[in-house]
Amino acid sequence: xxxxxxxxxxxxxxxxxxxxxxTFRGPDGLWEGHHVEDVCTxxxxxxxxxxxxxxxxxxxxxxxxxxxxxxxQALAALDAQxxxxxxxxxxxxxxxxxxxxxxxxxHMHGELRSALCAACGMAAPWIDPLPPGVRCRRCGQSxxxxxxxxxxEMPYHMEAIDEALRRxxxxxSIGTSGAVYPAAGFVQTARHAGARTLELNLEPSAGSLYxxxxxxxxxxxxxxxxxx
Ligand code: BJW
Numbered sequence: 001x002x003x004x005x006x007x008x009x010x011x012x013x014x015x016x017x018x019x020x021x022x023t024f025r026g027p028d029g030l031w032e033g034h035h036v037e038d039v040c041t042x043x044x045x046x047x048x049x050x051x052x053x054x055x056x057x058x059x060x061x062x063x064x065x066x067x068x069x070x071x072x073q074a075l076a077a078l079d080a081q082x083x084x085x086x087x088x089x090x091x092x093x094x095x096x097x098x099x100x101x102x103x104x105x106x107h108m109h110g111e112l113r114s115a116l117c118a119a120c121g122m123a124a125p126w127i128d129p130l131p132p133g134v135r136c137r138r139c140g141q142s143x144x145x146x147x148x149x150x151x152x153e154m155p156y157h158m159e160a161i162d163e164a165l166r167r168x169x170x171x172x173s174i175g176t177s178g179a180v181y182p183a184a185g186f187v188q189t190a191r192h193a194g195a196r197t198l199e200l201n202l203e204p205s206a207g208s209l210y211x212x213x214x215x216x217x218x219x220x221x222x223x224x225x226x227x228x
């Protein structure tokens with residue numbers, strides 16, 4: 001990695017799979033039993049708030065039983081020692097990257113441990129269980145919702161991500177299916193800007209053809225091998 005200074009790493013559900021958190025797509029995916037449009041859109045929240053809250057409450061509760069795996073730990077070690085620019089952009093809403101110690105991190109799809117006021121946009125730590133009728137400390141409205149980016153909503157920190165992608169010398173995508181935009185398009189942005197591109201996944205993703213190189217296998221093996 002001699003000529004590389006600036007790195008952007010995109011992670012998806014696959015990096016947390018070996019910690020015991022389900023991925024989204026595939027036979028054992030999280031949405032089995034839930035239609036995505038029933039839980040993961042602003043309209044679903046308006047129509048069936050109880051179902052949406054239950055779905056995210058169960059996912060939040062599961063965080064207590066899991067821990068970072070060697071892939072999270074290897075990225076945290078890379079972050080701690082890399083002298084150039086480095087940004088880990090995760091689509092995951094779990095907190096396993098920060099528990100492993102990664103500091104240069106963006107949660108582009110939100111965080112399970114955060115609550116968002118739908119009225120004023122303030123984010124605050126989630127309180128478990130959320131008391132009925134709890135009000136936003138800033139605007140006083142009772143419109144707290146999971147701080148999750150639903151389909152049709154704008155992912156977070158897109159400007160910072162775009163700037164990092166345009167400066168990247170290396171773009172690495174780990175454990176994501178490449179099925180959801182705008183994250184699925186990051187490889188093309190980075191490539192047009194001149195970055196080398198590498199995918200690490202259990203199987204080739206929907207966007208595999210856009211990567212210069214793909215390594216196939218579990219993240220807990222491939223990521224430590226990459227950063228060693
Ligand atoms: C392993 C492994 C192991 C397993 N080791 N690997 C038509 C065309 C293009 C776009 C659109 C369209 N119609 C609508 C859109 C836009 C829409 C979209 O992309 N839809 C698609 C379904 C087509 N996108 C949006 O609405 C986004 N917003 C948006 O576009 O705003 C406008 C905009 C305009 C311009 C610029 C910017 C924005 C918002 C998307 C929000 C996504 N939200 C979710 C749920 C939130 C959080 C949550 O509940 O957890 O985010 S959906 C879900 O998918 C979740 C994930 O973050 C995301 C990606 O999934 P991921 O991580 O890739 O997981 P899987 O399960 O799909 O894949 C796991 C992978 O791991 C697999 O490949 C396995 O092989 C691998 N794996 N074990 C290594 N051990």
